[in-house]
Amino acid sequence: MSTLVLVLLTGVGLGALYFLVASGLSLIYGLMHVLNFAHGAFLTLGAFMGFEVARRLDSTSWWAFAVSILVGGLVGAGVAALTELALIRPLYERHIEQVLVTVGLAFAAVALFEGIWGSDPIYIQAPAWMRETTGVLGAQVPNTYWVLMAAATALLISLVVFLRYTRFGTIIRAGVENRAMVTALGIDVRTAFLLVFAIGGSAAGVGGVLAAHYTGYVSAHLGSTLLIFAFIVTVIGGLGSLPGAAIASVLVAVLQQFANYYLGGTGDIIVVVALAGVLLVRPSGLLGRRFA
């Protein structure tokens, strides 16, 4: 019983991490039809910047942790906004070129990170509580997972509130629904593009700092691995659907953890099989409305 709870809760925690990455990807794809390969680079940069800041403060204290999260989010948002302005915007509506540019950016960024921080993982320190576990129904769940869940829940709630109750949120939702109509009504969707990129980037940056605490280290390839799972999650959830991404994140991660534990570490393969299954049965994803 306690093992079951442990595997389930760590699955939810991992799903929370996937959601931090996938939410931005899904929003960006939904509004702009851009597949952002550089999202992993935003995440890695957020992780490195958070690490650098925490190292200069006292990396075992809580306020250093809070500052590193803040810095990760801000750096992610800043780099994402810059990317949108400098690389995505000039290639407006040329989706394949936009993908290629983000691929190039990811390619160059990983090489640059390796040049600056080396190719070996750097182990990081955290507040003592993060290294401990909390007992739930007999299962000892590492506290990092609670932080991940809290962060993902906060992100989901704030995104839902933002999309539902603000003017920009309405524009973004309308843009996902029918961008041509929004433009025809005289609304400049480019601001919304920039905003969506910045939001996605900041979620990825925060996700990067937390991913570093989850794995215990930062490395130039931190983002690449997570990005692939985030892609799988967005496809399974339905491209452009935020609730779909949330549900799929948790489902995929729980499935992965269960397979890793009970089926001898086959989690990654099972996830891909699940993806193939979803595509065969429902190509538009769980909550995807249109055949994308």
Added chain:
Amino acid sequence: MTTAVAAARRVPVPLLVGVGLVVLMVCLPLLNLSVPGVLPTPTYQPGTLALLSLAMIFAALALSYNMLLGTAGMLSFGHALYFGAGAYGLGIGLENLGVPLWPGVFIALIGGLVIALVTGAVSMRVSGIPFAMVTLAFAQAGSVLVRRNSAVTGGEEGLSLNTDGVPDWLVGVVNTRNLYWATLAVLVLVYLVSVWVDRSRLGHLARATRENELRVRVLGLEPSRARLLVFVIAALCASLVGVAYMLLQSGTVPRSVSTDLTITVLVIVVLGGVGYRWGAIVGGVVYTILDQRLTVLAGSDAIASLPSVLRVPLSEPLFILGVLFILVVMFLPGGIAGTVDSWMSRRRSGRAHGAPVVSDDAPAGRVEGAEQVLETAGQEARS
């Protein structure tokens, strides 16, 4: 009409250039040519031959990828899977099954074919950007399988070629020449397959589907089978190149099934010019030599003496290549081949005062075409 006449008149020149180049490449190991700054040693020595062979491997792989992206307009991030299937298939066949070389090659190709059929059929449930994501996921699964099952694949260490079943003339540094010729043969073969695909009904159908899938369907043709066939042929070519790579390097590492490799090939194809066969070859050669030269440059004293703001980026060849790639995508959409081609046709039309020459190789509206397909598909589903 003008197009056909112009094309017929122009055919011999590229053909002659091509045959001439192949003859030159065949003779290269017998000559003593030095190109300082580009090639590390004179052309008859193993150093240069190995570099050129690697360049041809990348060129052939890029050609096979160009069938997907250029001809069929499919952006795949899983092409390395089939390359790796060829390399690992041969390695595993020789090591674990103990078969001689040729049956080993056969096993590797069949393996690549089966994997391509299954993954291709599933990924083609979606198209456009989701297709790219799904192929990426499959390649990742392949990469994980290779890294995990270290008993069979050697895991992170990689798999070295068991040379017991390989004929002696294909083994060792002494025989780099023979390996070089074998690689050249593979490149020529892949090129011929690529030409055949482009000129066949299959290629026409794939190109038409790329431009406007709806219209192809309205005409009563079945685009999905043509697409799958192109996908499988491209994958099979990649497997063949993987086999050649395995022989050339006498081993392979998990990187040969990784997304990194697919992205490298994508970079090569875009640098060379999407849709141009000779662009893919030029891209492969330029990339390999640039990568090698930049690595040498990175270790040089000139770089080491720079301030760290400049030194760190310049000592990472992949960073420079990534930036170069971004610049090409943004400012040189046709890549090397597209730019040369449009420059040539501008000169030609200026001289002849005739209508602009449109060869079947020219990718005018190539990528935009794929866009239209995506857009129409989207609108169709929305309405």
